[in-house]
């Protein structure tokens with residue numbers, strides 16, 4: 001997601017510690033203390049402008065959510081959604097997903113969402129894809145046993161690559177749709193990219209996979 005540089009973004013993120021977790025490594029092993037209620041924790045990696053994570057938190061008050069995004073100039077828009085919605089069950093982290101194991105203990109996360117992850121189409125950049133095997137290992141290190149990844153994209157190449165990567169890693173494929181918006185899947189919450197690309201006529205692919 002290319003975004004205009006916003007030099008004030010870091011400062012604004014720091015002004016809302018109740019929503020944007022500062023020094024998230026200090027909460028490793030005790031994330032339940034960060035939220036009002038001790039309930040399952042779902043994280044979205046590459047949360048972008050946050051429409052999905054705030055929509056999910058509103059629709060599912062019995063789940064805690066964390067949106068993780070690398071770029072401060074992007075996540076600051078997610079913060080605006082969350083300030084407006086005043087939800088107790090959603091937080092943000094302005095960090096790189098490479099470091100997830102420094103923030104979460106094994107078994108602390110119940111589900112990982114990946115939505116419209118950067119495709120990195122050149123094969124020499126495959127290691128940067130959020131469904132590359134090293135990322136799958138990182139997710140395994142923080143997820144509960146039999147934890148799940150739910151993945152959506154409009155990028156056919158990334159979807160095909162990811163299905164192979166999941167399969168080679170030994171993940172169980174529980175659900176797949178090659179045309180989400182014309183499927184019987186209930187309760188879809190659109191992301192910013194999903195709206196943009198489906199408006200252009202792109203098909204949306206979705207799958208759910210589970211660690212064994």
Ligand code: SAM
Pocket residue numbers: 001045046047048049068069070071074095096097098115116117118191192193194
């Ligand atoms: N999920 C949003 C959506 O569907 O509208 C944003 C999609 S955008 C194509 C991908 C986002 O993932 C970008 O904002 C990017 O900064 C973020 N991202 C990519 N790699 C990341 C990483 N290693 N850790 C955290 N965020 C990352």
